[in-house]
Each structure stands twice: as structure tokens, then as C-alpha cells.
Amino acid sequence: MNYRTQQKITRICxxxxxxxxxxxxxxxxxxxxxxxxxxxxDVFASSSLVPAKIHWSNFSEVFAYQPFARQYFNSLYIAxxxxxxxxxxxxxxxxxxxxxxxxxxxxxxxxxxxALMMPEEVTxxxxxxxxxxxxxxxxxxxxxxxxxxxxxxxxxxFLMRQYFLALPKELEEAGRMDxxxxxxxxxxxxxxxxxxxxxxxxxxxxxxxxxxFLEPLVFVNDIExxxxxxxxxxxxxxxxxxxWHLQLAATALAVIPMLIVYVLAQRxxxxxxxxxxxxx
Amino acid sequence: MSAVRKGPSLSLKTREAITGWLFVSPILTGFLxxxxxxxxxxxxxxxxxxxxxxxxxxxxxxxxxxxxxxRNETFWDVLVNSLVFAAGLVPLNMAMAxxxxxxxxxxxPGAVFFRTVFFxxxxxxxxxxxxxxxxxxxxxxxxxxxxxxxFGIDGPNWLHEPDWAMVSVIFTRVLKTVGLxxxxxxxxLQSIPRDYEEAARLEGANGWEIFRxxxxxxxxxxxxxxxxxxxxxxxxxxxxxxxxxxxxxxxGTMVLAFYIYEQGFKFFNTGYAAALAVVLFALILMLTIxxxxxxxxxx
Numbered sequence: 001m002n003y004r005t006q007q008k009i010t011r012i013c014x015x016x017x018x019x020x021x022x023x024x025x026x027x028x029x030x031x032x033x034x035x036x037x038x039x040x041x042d043v044f045a046s047s048s049l050v051p052a053k054i055h056w057s058n059f060s061e062v063f064a065y066q067p068f069a070r071q072y073f074n075s076l077y078i079a080x081x082x083x084x085x086x087x088x089x090x091x092x093x094x095x096x097x098x099x100x101x102x103x104x105x106x107x108x109x110x111x112x113x114x115a116l117m118m119p120e121e122v123t124x125x126x127x128x129x130x131x132x133x134x135x136x137x138x139x140x141x142x143x144x145x146x147x148x149x150x151x152x153x154x155x156x157x158f159l160m161r162q163y164f165l166a167l168p169k170e171l172e173e174a175g176r177m178d179x180x181x182x183x184x185x186x187x188x189x190x191x192x193x194x195x196x197x198x199x200x201x202x203x204x205x206x207x208x209x210x211x212x213f214l215e216p217l218v219f220v221n222d223i224e225x226x227x228x229x230x231x232x233x234x235x236x237x238x239x240x241x242x243x244w245h246l247q248l249a250a251t252a253l254a255v256i257p258m259l260i261v262y263v264l265a266q267r268x269x270x271x272x273x274x275x276x277x278x279x280x
Numbered sequence: 281m282s283a284v285r286k287g288p289s290l291s292l293k294t295r296e297a298i299t300g301w302l303f304v305s306p307i308l309t310g311f312l313x314x315x316x317x318x319x320x321x322x323x324x325x326x327x328x329x330x331x332x333x334x335x336x337x338x339x340x341x342x343x344x345x346x347x348x349x350x351r352n353e354t355f356w357d358v359l360v361n362s363l364v365f366a367a368g369l370v371p372l373n374m375a376m377a378x379x380x381x382x383x384x385x386x387x388x389p390g391a392v393f394f395r396t397v398f399f400x401x402x403x404x405x406x407x408x409x410x411x412x413x414x415x416x417x418x419x420x421x422x423x424x425x426x427x428x429x430x431f432g433i434d435g436p437n438w439l440h441e442p443d444w445a446m447v448s449v450i451f452t453r454v455l456k457t458v459g460l461x462x463x464x465x466x467x468x469l470q471s472i473p474r475d476y477e478e479a480a481r482l483e484g485a486n487g488w489e490i491f492r493x494x495x496x497x498x499x500x501x502x503x504x505x506x507x508x509x510x511x512x513x514x515x516x517x518x519x520x521x522x523x524x525x526x527x528x529x530x531x532g533t534m535v536l537a538f539y540i541y542e543q544g545f546k547f548f549n550t551g552y553a554a555a556l557a558v559v560l561f562a563l564i565l566m567l568t569i570x571x572x573x574x575x576x577x578x579x
Binding site (some may be wrong): 017022118122153242248 | 293296297298299300301303304306307308310311313314315316317318319321322325380383384388390392394395396397398399400401402403404405406407408409411412413414415416418420421422423426455460463464466467508512515516518519522523536537540541544545550553554557558560561564567568
């Protein structure tokens with residue numbers, strides 16, 4: 001056996017092995033789609049991946065069962081608000097912690113970093129009473145405030161600080177010479193230079209908010225105010241048993257647009273997560 | 281910003297300090313209100329008992345902790361379950377992530393495609409992922425058991441037998457999160473200079489020796505970060521449990537994060553749930569400190 005054939009065999013083994021490993025990653029999405037297109041009775045009756053008859057009506061039933069469009073919109077606008085607010089607040093704080101000298105900055109950094117890993121389950125009970133006190137129960141405010149100021153916002157601040165630290169100072173100093181204020185330097189010079197960090201933090205924050213589940217579960221009661229994850233968990237009949245065909249149709253509606261965006265912006269999304277892990 | 285513009289009466293240093301505090305004040309204020317405050321409050325709540333009828337709480341000292349440690353058997357089950365979950369998830373997740381990263385870090389044709397596939401569950405919501413897998417793991421007619429029956433295997437009722445339920449939750453959670461660790465490992469592998477491997481090859485080292493003596497030691501800092509992230513992630517698992525098993529059957533998958541939720545928001549045992557949250561806090565704090573010590577000992 002010569003070197004070329006050996007190489008070829010190794011390559012084939014490599015591909016076959018990876019394909020086998022990919023099965024539990026790919027098939028769930030295919031079965032989701034298949035179940036979404038089957039009727040209530042043949043979701044389980046037929047074991048075929050391809051539906052015998054395609055039930056497009058599942059998708060319209062999803063919208064009839066609960067205000068799904070409204071819930072979709074809720075998730076979208078909350079994620080956008082959280083992302084924009086996080087980008088602004090965290091980059092500003094990150095900039096100060098990287099560039100400005102002021103008493104207490106080292107201490108602030110230490111306190112923030114020590115919160116990086118704290119799960120929201122630790123503080124959810126006092127936050128429940130706090131939101132009640134503030135009259136924010138059954139509203140979207142907790143879903144905006146908690147990611148913004150909890151460990152997610154802290155991580156964004158930390159990532160932005162690390163990025164600003166690595167930027168060359170010269171441009172900012174030139175900006176100061178030209179009479180820009182500190183805020184001007186931050187806003188007009190440092191921010192435009194940190195687009196890679198901003199997009200990474202933006203992507204991670206958006207997905208974090210989009211996928212949030214515990215907070216909506218605790219703080220939101222009205223079906224009109226539900227976010228997508230909460231809505232997906234809510235497709236049950238009167239006995240509390242899942243209505244699989246509807247649940248899978250709704251899941252497909254929630255998942256597929258994200259997958260399309262992911263495939264299109266694959267490189268950028270993956271790099272954002274790589275950056276968060278390397279720096280964190 | 282008005283303080284900054286007051287002009288020459290303030291020294292440059294003072295002005296910089298004021299600007300610094302102004303810049304951090306939004307996140308700092310929110311952080312104090314929605315994180316530090318609640319963190320302090322959870323310790324207070326853990327010493328009280330909430331009465332549903334009178335809608336009042338009373339001070340009970342350490343009773344909630346004593347309750348958990350001595351009288352409530354579920355608490356020990358929950359701790360054991362959380363440990364089993366972490367002990368099952370972390371090694372499996374990390375070994376798989378490293379294996380995939382080694383297979384996909386070099387730019388072969390197809391590598392990007394497979395990376396995209398293995399990372400896809402990471403951006404998918406945990407709720408969606410758990411719903412789909414609950415569907416696949418149904419007893420009689422689920423796709424997994426139908427697949428096994430092709431090979432003549434009679435699959436168990438995955439989510440309704442305590443041990444298999446735990447296996448199911450661990451496995452689906454690994455599939456959901458392994459892509460992230462894979463990406464972190466790939467980033468680390470790609471930052472190792474090629475010369476090291478080439479020099480070792482010239483010296484006659486084989487693939488395993490190169491991995492053992494060069495790659496693995498150089499990956500150590502990444503391995504540490506990944507381990508801590510993964511252990512913490514396993515302690516906060518909630519969505520999967522809520523949707524796939526509800527902590528059951530017979531508390532077989534009742535882990536700490538889910539137990540806190542159930543006690544706090546289903547049974548309104550606020551004080552007891554707060555004491556559990558303090559236990560979770562202590563576990564995470566311990567992990568954070570261990571990580572810092574390990575990091576410091578490397579330098």
C-alpha cells in the first residue's frame with residue numbers, strides 16, 4: 001500500500017466518522033421539520049421522516065392556538081432593546097475601566113468580574129420580590145433589566161474592556177489634542193474602532209435574550225406578553241399533554257429563521273463565541 | 281457631563297476621575313440594584329419563613345439550612361443528582377469537544393461544514409432543543425427507539441425511568457453545548473505555532489507523542505477555562521430539566537437549579553428556596569476561587 005492510498009483511506013475514515021457523529025446534531029432538526037408537517041394523528045403513527053401528507057395547516061393553527069405573532073414580536077423587540085442598551089452601557093463602562101484613571105476602578109472591576117459566573121438562579125427569588133415592589137411584575141421590564149445589569153451585562157463590559165485595552169492609544173490622544181471631550185473620544189474614535197468587539201458582544205447578547213427562559217417563566221403571566229421560548233413550552237391540550245404537531249410547527253417557525261441567519265453569518269457568529277470564551 | 285465642562289477650576293486628574301465614574305455609573309447603579317442587592321437579600325431571605333396565609337415572613341434563623349441538611353431527604357438527592365449530572369456531562373462534553381477540535385482545526389475541505397453542523401445547537405434555544413429531543417425520546421414511537429429497533433434493540437422509556445432520564449438529559453445537554461467548547465479548543469489549537477509540531481516530527485515523534493508532550497500541555501490554560509465554564513453551566517441547567525423531565529421521575533433528575541425554582545415559585549417555600557440559592561452561590565464561589573488559584577499557580 002503506497003502513501004497516496006493510505007492518505008485516501010484516512011480521509012474516507014475521517015469523513016465517515018464525522019458523518020456518524022453529525023447524526024445526533026442534524027437529525028433533530030430534520031425530525032422537527034417532519035413532525036411540524038405531519039397531522040396530529042400521524043406524528044407518531046408513521047415512522048417515516050417524510051410525511052405521507054403535508055399538513056401546512058399546522059402553521060396556521062399555531063397562530064390560532066395562541067397569539068404567536070405577538071409573542072414572536074415580543075422576543076424580537078426585547079432582544080433588540082437589550083442588545084442596543086447593553087452595547088451602549090457596557091462599552092461606556094468598559095472604556096472607562098480600560099482607559100480612564102479614577103479611584104475605585106480596580107475595585108469595581110474586581111466586583112464585576114466576580115459576578116461573571118453567577119447563575120441567575122441565585123438571585124431570582126429576591127429579584128422576584130424586588131420586581132413586585134417596583135410594580136414590574138407581568139411586564140417585559142424584568143426581561144430587559146436583568147440581562148442588562150446581571151452577569152450578561154457584566155460579561156459584555158469585561159469583553160469591551162479587554163478589547164479597548166488592546167487598541168493603540170495614539171488615535172485617541174490625537175483626538176484629545178483636537179479638542180474632543182472624553183465622551184467625544186470614546187464615541188467618535190474608540191467605538192468606531194471596536195466594531196469587531198461590538199458585533200461579537202451584540203450577537204452574544206441578542207442570542208442570550210432571545211433564548212431566555214427562566215426569567216419570562218417567573219415574571220410574565222399573560223399569554224400576550226409571552227416570549228418565544230415560553231410560547232413553545234405552552235402547546236399542550238387540556239390534560240397538559242403536548243400537542244406535538246403544533247409544538248413542532250411552532251418550534252420550526254422559531255428555529256429555522258435563526259438557522260438561516262446562522263448559516264449566512266456563520267463565521268462571524270462562531271468567532272463571537274470564540275472571543276467570549278478566550279477573553280472570559 | 282456638566283461637571284466635566286465646568287472648566288479650568290478642576291484639575292485634569294479630578295476631571296478624568298469624574299468622567300470615569302460617570303461612564304461606569306449606569307451599569308454600576310443597575311448592578312447594585314439588580315445583582316448586589318438581591319445577592320445580599322438572598323442571605324436574609326434564607327433566614328426567614330414565608331407564610332402563605334398571613335402573607336408575612338418571620339425570622340427563623342438557620343432553620344431552613346437545618347431543614348435541608350437533616351430533615352429533608354430530597355436535598356441530599358438533589359445534591360447527588362447535581363453531582364452525577366456534572367460528573368456525567370463535563371468529561372463527556374470536554375472529551376468530545378477536544379476530539380472534534382483536533383479533527384476539525386486544520387483547514388481540510390469539509391472542516392468548515394462540520395464545524396457549522398456541530399455548532400448549530402449552540403445558537404438554537406435550549407427550549408427548542410429540549411422540545412425536539414423530548415419528541416425523539418418518546419417510548420413506543422419516538423425516533424430514537426425506532427432507530428434502535430432496526431438493530432433489534434428494544435429501547436427503554438427514556439424520560440420515564442430515573443436512570444435513563446438522567447442519561448437522556450446529560451446526553452442532550454452535551455449535544456447542545458459541545459459545539460461551544462469545540463470552538464474554544466479550535467481557537468486554542470490554531471494559536472499553537474506550526475513549527476513546534478514540525479520540529480517534533482523531524483525528531484521522529486509520532487502523532488500521539490506530539491499530542492501528549494506538545495499539544496496537550498499548551499492547551500492546559502484553555503482546558504482550565506473550558507472546565508470551569510462547563511462545570512458552572514452544568515450547575516445552572518434548568519431549561520432541559522423543566523421541559524424534558526420536570527425533575528422526575530421520582531426526583532431522578534431533580535438538580536439544584538430546578539429545585540430552587542420549584543420550591544420558590546411552585547410551592548412558595550421562599551425561605552427554603554433562598555437557602556438553596558445560597559448553597560448554589562457557595563458552590564459557584566468555590567469553583568471561582570479554585571479557578572483563580574489554579575491560574576495563579578501557573579504563573
